[in-house]
Amino acid sequence: MPPISLTVNGKPAQITADGDTPLLDVLRNHLGLPGTKFGCGLEQCGCCMVLVDGEPEKSCGKAVSTVAGKAITTIEGLGTPDHPHPLQQAFIDEQAGQCGYCLGGILITAKALLDRNPSPTRRQIAEALDDNLCRCGSHFRIMRAVERAAAQMRGATT
Ligand code: FES
Numbered sequence: 001m002p003p004i005s006l007t008v009n010g011k012p013a014q015i016t017a018d019g020d021t022p023l024l025d026v027l028r029n030h031l032g033l034p035g036t037k038f039g040c041g042l043e044q045c046g047c048c049m050v051l052v053d054g055e056p057e058k059s060c061g062k063a064v065s066t067v068a069g070k071a072i073t074t075i076e077g078l079g080t081p082d083h084p085h086p087l088q089q090a091f092i093d094e095q096a097g098q099c100g101y102c103l104g105g106i107l108i109t110a111k112a113l114l115d116r117n118p119s120p121t122r123r124q125i126a127e128a129l130d131d132n133l134c135r136c137g138s139h140f141r142i143m144r145a146v147e148r149a150a151a152q153m154r155g156a157t158t
């Protein structure tokens, strides 16, 4: 089995796995990055969202061979406890979430949204997050947190 070269959170990684192995399994089991969650395993819930070349993708249904050489960003690549991404800080400030299981995927999707649209309307936020389920029903706080982060990021760059 030839090794597969990946770039994860800006760092090169080489793994030995069948090319059909889901990217989610590789992140969690080969690379020790448990922030990306297994929810449904059927590309239905968005828990497993990562950025692939800046675009949000569900990693549970994505064969690792298809992302060789691409830039993958997981929730671990967004910020750190000492230096959280503005989205992470906004989610803390708004207490946006209860169990937290969905939040990694939601933060990844929200980052992709704000990267392409720094001033989304609430409707655009809802549409962007349409593929991310939250079983705890925290949707309104989540949308408020994305709005707060967007405002903060606009302020930081003007
Ligand atoms: S675990 Fe991938 S979409 Fe649910």
Ligand code: FES
Binding pocket: 096, 097, 098, 099, 100, 101, 102, 103, 133, 134, 135, 136, 137, 138
């Ligand atoms: S906070 Fe529990 S699933 Fe979203």
